[in-house]
Amino acid sequence: MRIRFNRFAPIILVVGMLLGMTVTASASSLFNSGSGSLFSDYKARQVGDLVTVLIIEQARATQSADTSSGNDNVLGIGPGGGVLADLIPLLRFSHNSQFDSGGTTSRGGSLTAKLTTKVVEIYDNGTMKIEGKQKITVNGEEQEIVMSGIIRSRDIGPDNTIYSSLVADAEIMFVGSGIVGDKQEPGILTRFFDWLF
Template sequence: MIGLRLLLLASALALVGCNAPQRLSEIGRGPQLSAIENPTARPDWRPVSLPMPAPQEPVRTANSLWRPGARAFFKDQRAAQVGDIVTVLVSIRDEAQLENSSTRSRNNGESMGLPALLGLESSLTRILPNTVNPAELVRANSTGSSTGSGKIDRSETVTLRVAAVVTQVLPNGNLVLSGRQEVRVNNELRELAIQGVIRPQDIASDNTVRHDRMAEARIAYGGRGMISDVQQPRYGQQLLDIILPF
């Protein structure tokens, strides 16, 4: 009876851990879109803290309507404060080819004896078995070898455009961005999340910024649905791959 209860408890924990209740609720409907929410209200949101330069007084030009750093005479249309929206252009072309091989071998041998010890070597048989040879008390040998090889050939191309919201303005004027995008097509939900820090000077006149101008960039592109579930190993197999030493 106790074993059955433990089995039911383990099954319940496994269902909760693998997000099974949500997946069961989506049978026949497909993955549901998330509600639009304030990025700073999420439990995992944390304010960004980076090294900052010493504060400086802004330079004021007498008898001039032109603002330093502005790209328009009347108003700068680029994002500049919390709540503004800026479009991030993601264009990743990543290629990597790595190949490694290694071979290792090792032989060890140790021996120890007492062929002469002030004439007391003949008394060792009183303590040790009669077959003990004082000249060869200890002898040990070990041999080890290892051969390994690995190869990585990876090519990735990601081209996206996503609108992000300014969630924080750092003391030096840099902007912290956070953006999420969800698209559902044929019961397959694609998710895109992006976070990072940009300089206002890197924002183009059309209010866009390239992802390679973003510091501490965090870009995640994935999805969930029937196709994504089939493409990954089951949770039990992933658990065994982590804990099994062989």
């Protein structure tokens, strides 16, 4: 009996080790199904998803106009022939007018901000309508950024951001109110006299 046990001892030992390894090899997966896809970045795709808009807008406009006009008139009456030629003195009238004018207007502005918007509608062609607003109050001064527009999902970057230049039908408003904002407006008397005159 002893001979048979020695012959099966290595086989029993290997089977025992394999059974012991299968118990310890039952570890949990590193992939968490709630974290999203392993193969694609998270991008807004459905109503309610958020997408961050990087607002970098600059606008400049220059308009110039030059006007020049002139007018020369000469009227002369001289003596004619005949009996009255000596009685009519030489009469000459001359008029000259010149008008030159020019003007240039120039206006510019820039806005740089980062605003997270929400997808509110998805169209049949895959484009999405976004809307968002942000209010900031500092020392009694309230600033508000409001934005809406239409975006394509392929324009959204891997970090779920999109530049404002890629937003179609973009409406961006930046308004403020408070002491500084109130001082930027003319007073009541100034507005009255501007209206009157």
